[in-house]
Amino acid sequence: MGFNLPEVEIAADADQIEALRSLRPIDCDLHPDAPSVEQLLPYLDAHWREAMVARGIDGIGLATYPPRTPLAVRPEWRGDKGGGADDVNTLRHQALDRWNTSVGILNCLHGAMAMFGEDMGAALARAVNDWLAREWLDREPRLRASITLCLRDPVQAVAEIERWAAEPRFVQILVLASGDMPLGRRLLWPVYEAAQRHGLPVGIHAGSANHYPTTSTGWPSYYVEDYVAQAPALQNQLLSLIAEGVFARFPKLRVVLLESGVTWLPAFLWRANKIWRALRAEVPWVDRPPADIVRDHVRLTLQPLDAPADPVVVQRILTQVGAESMLLFSTDYPHWQFDAAPLPDGLRADLLPALARDNALQTYPRLKEAV
Amino acid sequence: MSDVLLDAAPEQSARLGLIDCDIHPMLASRQALYPYLAQRWRDHLESYGPSARQPFVDSPTYPKWTPALSRRDSWPPTGGPPGSDLAFMRAQHLDPLNIETGILQVLFPSAKDQRNLDLGAAMASALNDWQVAEWTEPEPRLRASVAVACDDAESAVAEIRRCARKQDFASVFMTPRMIEPMGRKRYWPIYAAAQDAGLPIGLHTGGNNGHSITAGGPASFYLEDQHGNAMTMQSALSSLVFEGVFDMFPTLHFIMIEGGFGWVPSCVWRMDKHWARMRDEVPHVKRPPSEYVRERVWFATQPIEEPERRTDLLELCEWIGWDRIVFASDYPHWDMDDPRHAFKAPLSKSQQRAVFADNARAAYGL
Numbered sequence: 001m002g003f004n005l006p007e008v009e010i011a012a013d014a015d016q017i018e019a020l021r022s023l024r025p026i027d028c029d030l031h032p033d034a035p036s037v038e039q040l041l042p043y044l045d046a047h048w049r050e051a052m053v054a055r056g057i058d059g060i061g062l063a064t065y066p067p068r069t070p071l072a073v074r075p076e077w078r079g080d081k082g083g084g085a086d087d088v089n090t091l092r093h094q095a096l097d098r099w100n101t102s103v104g105i106l107n108c109l110h111g112a113m114a115m116f117g118e119d120m121g122a123a124l125a126r127a128v129n130d131w132l133a134r135e136w137l138d139r140e141p142r143l144r145a146s147i148t149l150c151l152r153d154p155v156q157a158v159a160e161i162e163r164w165a166a167e168p169r170f171v172q173i174l175v176l177a178s179g180d181m182p183l184g185r186r187l188l189w190p191v192y193e194a195a196q197r198h199g200l201p202v203g204i205h206a207g208s209a210n211h212y213p214t215t216s217t218g219w220p221s222y223y224v225e226d227y228v229a230q231a232p233a234l235q236n237q238l239l240s241l242i243a244e245g246v247f248a249r250f251p252k253l254r255v256v257l258l259e260s261g262v263t264w265l266p267a268f269l270w271r272a273n274k275i276w277r278a279l280r281a282e283v284p285w286v287d288r289p290p291a292d293i294v295r296d297h298v299r300l301t302l303q304p305l306d307a308p309a310d311p312v313v314v315q316r317i318l319t320q321v322g323a324e325s326m327l328l329f330s331t332d333y334p335h336w337q338f339d340a341a342p343l344p345d346g347l348r349a350d351l352l353p354a355l356a357r358d359n360a361l362q363t364y365p366r367l368k369e370a371v
Numbered sequence: 372m373s374d375v376l377l378d379a380a381p382e383q384s385a386r387l388g389l390i391d392c393d394i395h396p397m398l399a400s401r402q403a404l405y406p407y408l409a410q411r412w413r414d415h416l417e418s419y420g421p422s423a424r425q426p427f428v429d430s431p432t433y434p435k436w437t438p439a440l441s442r443r444d445s446w447p448p449t450g451g452p453p454g455s456d457l458a459f460m461r462a463q464h465l466d467p468l469n470i471e472t473g474i475l476q477v478l479f480p481s482a483k484d485q486r487n488l489d490l491g492a493a494m495a496s497a498l499n500d501w502q503v504a505e506w507t508e509p510e511p512r513l514r515a516s517v518a519v520a521c522d523d524a525e526s527a528v529a530e531i532r533r534c535a536r537k538q539d540f541a542s543v544f545m546t547p548r549m550i551e552p553m554g555r556k557r558y559w560p561i562y563a564a565a566q567d568a569g570l571p572i573g574l575h576t577g578g579n580n581g582h583s584i585t586a587g588g589p590a591s592f593y594l595e596d597q598h599g600n601a602m603t604m605q606s607a608l609s610s611l612v613f614e615g616v617f618d619m620f621p622t623l624h625f626i627m628i629e630g631g632f633g634w635v636p637s638c639v640w641r642m643d644k645h646w647a648r649m650r651d652e653v654p655h656v657k658r659p660p661s662e663y664v665r666e667r668v669w670f671a672t673q674p675i676e677e678p679e680r681r682t683d684l685l686e687l688c689e690w691i692g693w694d695r696i697v698f699a700s701d702y703p704h705w706d707m708d709d710p711r712h713a714f715k716a717p718l719s720k721s722q723q724r725a726v727f728a729d730n731a732r733a734a735y736g737l
Contacts, residue, residue: 070648178587185591212583215606216599217552221614224649225552228609228641229586232602236585236595243592261641266683267633267676271598274677278706279436279594291679306641313690317637320683336648 016341019349020329021100025356026367029205029258029301029330030095030104030143033086034061034111035131043127043134048120060111060124064176064207064214069223074336084334088139095333096142099342102357103367105171106145107205107258108132113150113176114209121150125160129170137169144367146174146203154191161194171366172201172256177233178208184237184244192250199365201254201299204237206230206261231261231306235268238298242272245285247297254363255298259332261306266320269294295322299363301330302355304337305344314346323347328363329356388471389710390731392671393575393628393699394464394513396475396506397439397454404480407497407504412490421494422486424581432579433596437705445703453703457510464702465512468710471728472737474541475502475515476575476628483521483546484579491520492530499534507539514541514735516573521549524560531561535568541735542571542626547607548578554614562616566623571734574607576600576629597706604630605638608664612642615655617663625668626734628699632670633678636690639664665692669734671699672726673708681716693722697731 037058041049051057065072073084077094085091096104110128115121125148132145147170149157164170173195181187183204195202207230213219214226214233234257247253272290280286286293300321307314321327331342338344347355361367398404405413425432437443439452445463447456454460465473477498485491495518502515517534519527534540543565551557553574565572577600583589584599604627611617611625642660650656670691678684688696701707710727718726731737 070651071645176587178585181588182585182590182595183587208586212586212588214586215552215610216582216584216586216603217547217578217606217610218550218555218580218582220552220606220610221555222652224645224652225606225609225613227645227649228613228638229606231637231641232605233586235602236590236599237587239595239598240585240587240590243590243594261637263637263640264634266678267631267637267687268601270633270676270678270683271601271631271674273679274674275594275598279592279597282436282592282594304644306637306644308640308643316686320678320680 013341013345016343019352020341020343020356023353023356024100024102025329026360027095027099027101027104027331027333028256028328028360029303029332030091030106031084031332031334032091032106032108032132032136033067033083034109035128040124040127040131043130044123048123062109062111062114062207063210064226065109066223071227071336073334077334088136091333092140095331096140099331102142104143106132106136106143107174107203108145108148109176109205109207110148112148113179114211115150115152118150118153118156121152122156122160125150126163129160129164133167133169144169144171146170146172147200148174149191151175151179151188151191154188158190158194161191161198161200165198168366170200171364172203174203174205176207176209177204177230177237178212178214180209180211182237182240184240184242184246186244189246189249192246192253196250196253201256201363203256203258204234206234206259208233230259231264234260235264238268238294239272242286242290242293243283245283247293248285248287253297256328256363257298257300258330259304260300261304262300262302262321262327263306263317265300265326266317295326299326299328299359301328301332303330303332303342307344309345311346314344315348318347324351324354325359327355328360388728389469389698390728390737391468391470391473391700391702392626392697392731393476393673393701394473395454395478395702395704396502397452397479398501399451399455401480404494404497404501407500408493412493415490421480422490423481423484424486424579433593436593440705441703442705442707457506461510464700470512472731473513474573474735475506475513476544476573477502477516477518478575478577481579482518483549485520488520488523488526492523492526494518495520495526495530499530503537503539515539516542516544517570518544519561521545521558521561524557527561528564531564531568531570535570540570541737542573544573544575546575546578547603548580548582550580552610552614553607554610554612554616556614559619562620562623566620569736571624571626574625574627576604600630601634605634608638608668609642612660612663613653613656615653617667618655618657623667624734626671626697627668628671629673629701631674631676632672632691632696633676633687635670636687665695669695669697669730671697672713673699673701674706675708675713677715684714684716688722693725694730696726697734698727
């Protein structure tokens with residue numbers, strides 16, 4: 001094919017990688033290292049710049065993603081400072097070039113998303129988005145980004161969406177799986193109205209603001225439990241969006257579940273359908289089976305794919321998920337989610353074009369102009 | 372289509388001696404517990420009532436879907452709420468379904484959710500005495516579950532030891548929504564006592580810990596509360612695995628009840644994957660999570676999974692293991708499963724024997 005593979009430390013099925021590269025995939029979940037407060041100072045207004053310095057505010061990376069865990073950065077991708085991609089060159093080399101990515105969507109998870117003080121949260125979110133535009137998007141034409149939002153004050157979140165609405169390189173809004181309230185709540189509907197109006201899908205990313213215990217059973221002891229709990233947390237949020245009627249009210253709204261684990265979806269839909277049949281009078285605006293709603297409105301990124309090594313089982317579960325339309329290619333760079341290739345054994349080769357590219361183009365209206 | 376199989380099902384279950392892992396007996400009234408309570412606690416309940424972590428005096432946080440949470444035809448003709456009349460339970464449930472053994476799970480009143488721990492301990496003892504006197508002694512097909520005040524390990528251990536002397540008890544009753552996750556050390560004395568007594572933990576959906584029912588805040592609807600049971604079970608299982616409960620208590624078994632089982636494979640795959648990545652954080656977890664689950668946990672069927680493609684149900688059972696799935700009806704609640712109609716896909720004879728009887732026999736040591 002004539003591609004120069006960069007030095008590969010990652011053992012992988014060469015044919016599969018070549019097939020992926022030849023499709024010029026769209027990578028829907030890339031993570032730049034969250035910027036420090038110091039990095040954001042140039043993007044804060046005078047008031048907040050002074051506040052950050054005078055108060056010595058620092059260390060506001062999200063506890064939901066401690067940067068030194070094995071999960072946070074694949075060992076060979078760890079930089080000198082111990083983190084992941086802190087500049088565009090690193091990301092370009094380690095992620096975009098490696099898979100011959102045509103477009104990559106940056107999702108910047110930042111403490112702004114968990115700030116209780118709504119003005120500081122909004123100010124930090126604005127700074128993060130300006131930083132993304134200047135330090136990343138301006139420097140690499142293949143990159144796109146999600147608008148990082150603090151939902152604590154929906155009015156300011158809407159204002160932030162409006163501020164970027166005319167910038168086509170922002171292709172999605174980004175919120176945490178677990179924040180202040182279930183995401184379907186009507187208080188948040190102005191955010192969805194703005195997202196729909198501007199053709200921006202709602203990206204819901206694994207992670208918690210830790211405003212509530214990370215499980216409904218209380219606070220677990222270990223980080224691995226917090227991370228495992230991201231799957232049920234996303235299940236709860238998807239159910240909230242359905243039950244509160246978000247998709248009935250916003251028929252063009254798209255939701256992308258980022259870093260969800262994926263394979264819980266079929267059983268979730270069976271149960272959602274079954275309970276809806278029994279209890280639909282409680283939520284009369286949900287006028288069709290939840291599985292149909294999800295297939296029309298929701299997509300999921302591929303990594304991590306919670307599945308066993310057995311390719312037969314992988315193929316079966318991907319069939320149940322409806323991978324041909326539901327899944328969007330992602331590496332979740334630089335998180336250490338896969339060992340060999342970012343595509344699982346058992347993925348049918350004929351699904352690859354949809355997964356690598358077409359589904360993302362269907363999901364993100366703003367990518368159509370770019371690719 | 373499986374219509375033929377559905378028609379055939381009643382005959383199958385009538386032949387089988389069925390084991391039902393989830394039957395809910397109910398007090399005819401709060402006062403029906405008083406014969407088993409000291410005067411001090413009768414007076415307390417009369418004045419102050421129970422002390423729950425919820426907004427309402429006498430309603431669950433998410434008001435239920437039917438009166439007494441029950442199917443409409445389950446109100447006994449003698450008066451009293453569904454599940455309160457043994458004769459009617461025999462006539463409506465045990466006899467027609469040919470139930471060989473039914474495991475009782477007492478949900479209300481909830482001894483383990485009392486903020487007043489001494490009240491909880493007294494209620495637990497009273498509920499256990501009530502189960503024996505009014506259910507398991509008169510009806511040998513029924514077996515009780517030991518009610519305990521989970522958040523007071525000392526009283527819980529004493530209660531397990533007291534009850535274990537009787538053959539009437541088949542398990543220890545716990546729920547996943549306690550004030551700390553299942554696997555945390557505050558509960559280990561309970562697991563030690565259960566293991567010593569040879570009793571499995573019946574982990575029934577529910578509990579009232581005052582935490583929001585999602586990690587992202589309080590959901591709005593009963594529909595979410597109901598479905599959320601399946602999410603909560605995932606966190607309960609994860610806690611048992613990663614806290615090291617299975618290694619610490621090598622002969623202790625769990626039966627997870629009323630959370631369904633569709634979530635199990637994905638949850639276990641996820642745990643395996645992230646255990647492999649982050650096992651340095653949990654060095655006490657010696658083996659892949661899937662191995663503990665495969666050997667030590669059973670999953671009760673109700674509310675049964677109803678995939679859009681019926682054969683997906685069989686595949687699901689295959690992935691979990693046909694030997695790990697036990698039938699539960701949830702009688703008399705509104706969403707109960709009738710063993711004659713629950714499975715919408717055809718089970719082989721040996722699968723039926725396993726799910727409807729043999730697996731539960733092994734799980735409860737019957």
